[in-house]
Amino acid sequence: MQRDDFPCTCLKTMEKLISSSYKERPFPETYIFPPDARPGKLAVPLCNNIPVIDLGGGAEEASESDDRRTYILEQILKASQEFGFFQEFFEELPAEDKASLYSEDPNKSCRLFTSSSTGNYDGEDVHIWRDCLKHPCHPLEECKHVWPQKPIRYGELVGACSTQVRELASNILELIGEGLGVGAGYFRDELSQQMLLSVNYYPPCPEPSLTLGLPKHCDPNLITILLQGDVNGLQVFKDGEWIGVEPLPHALVVNVGYQLQIISNGKLKSAEHRAVTNSSEARISAGFFVMPSNDCLIEPAAALINASNPQLYKGFQYKDFFLNFGTKLGKTEQVLDRFKLQARLAS
Numbered sequence: 001m002q003r004d005d006f007p008c009t010c011l012k013t014m015e016k017l018i019s020s021s022y023k024e025r026p027f028p029e030t031y032i033f034p035p036d037a038r039p040g041k042l043a044v045p046l047c048n049n050i051p052v053i054d055l056g057g058g059a060e061e062a063s064e065s066d067d068r069r070t071y072i073l074e075q076i077l078k079a080s081q082e083f084g085f086f087q088e089f090f091e092e093l094p095a096e097d098k099a100s101l102y103s104e105d106p107n108k109s110c111r112l113f114t115s116s117s118t119g120n121y122d123g124e125d126v127h128i129w130r131d132c133l134k135h136p137c138h139p140l141e142e143c144k145h146v147w148p149q150k151p152i153r154y155g156e157l158v159g160a161c162s163t164q165v166r167e168l169a170s171n172i173l174e175l176i177g178e179g180l181g182v183g184a185g186y187f188r189d190e191l192s193q194q195m196l197l198s199v200n201y202y203p204p205c206p207e208p209s210l211t212l213g214l215p216k217h218c219d220p221n222l223i224t225i226l227l228q229g230d231v232n233g234l235q236v237f238k239d240g241e242w243i244g245v246e247p248l249p250h251a252l253v254v255n256v257g258y259q260l261q262i263i264s265n266g267k268l269k270s271a272e273h274r275a276v277t278n279s280s281e282a283r284i285s286a287g288f289f290v291m292p293s294n295d296c297l298i299e300p301a302a303a304l305i306n307a308s309n310p311q312l313y314k315g316f317q318y319k320d321f322f323l324n325f326g327t328k329l330g331k332t333e334q335v336l337d338r339f340k341l342q343a344r345l346a347s
Helices: 003-016 064-081 084-091 095-101 140-146 154-180 258-263 318-326 342-346
Strands: 111-114 131-138 194-202 214-217 223-227 234-238 241-244 253-256 273-275 283-291
Touching: 064 154, 084 131, 084 194, 084 283, 095 111, 131 140, 131 154, 140 154, 154 194, 154 223, 154 283, 258 318
Parallel strands: none
Antiparallel strands: 111 131, 131 194, 194 283, 214 273, 223 253, 223 283, 234 241, 234 273
């Protein structure tokens, strides 16, 4: 691209980013969902019985590992308090800096994009009301060179938080492995080799009843650690209705992904969730997605299969699952169909 062409290219990019243009134009028809896919009633009940786990243990039974988990959690929460710089990134960073990161190529390691992550913005039937910055964050030394250079403290803060989130996720997976009975260290190495950071920015929306920040889905990875800020917007589907997940000031959200559901042979379930918008304030969330290596073989753990608990899913490589997931966005009931052992499920 010639230097003289950059202002024009930059302007076209900024027109696509909803964070740059939502104030200057009427509500665009391309963001209006079909009636049966809209959020429905805006006032939904807040869930008051989502399990809250104290990873620090009780005072009488505290151990060195309990203290370490408490320290990790404190450090993550401390880092999240400084995540105002994500808002700075979306709202104050000069257009030319954002334009240099913008890409509709889903294979680019670090990219800023708008709407869905498929890389087909112009071909979408309907856009979603969000901008997103996405990049790998583990192994740290192998990926931080692709991160944004601005704001200035981005690398320092995201690097520190990624390291702590990674350790917390490893501890949680160890506890899950112990609870399932699959043995210590089951989720180490290939099953949790990668970690991706996805920062979603949802600007105030003039018509929150007509669109969504993220449509209904389950996470395709192993587990997700979510910092959801202090603005309501996350909803989960439970007992036939959508309920809000209230942001708690000293808590993180942990989502079970499809891979954990499959490895546990259905003992653990990936929760269907979505993000709604609001008309009064922007919402920011930062999700750390722990996932297998692309070539990792995923299958139910052998220790969980027996005559009473037959295998429900066939084995596959993670990259094949992720490719299939990308073609089924918003169709959560279809995502697992290709990987089920139908005869076993029907018997």
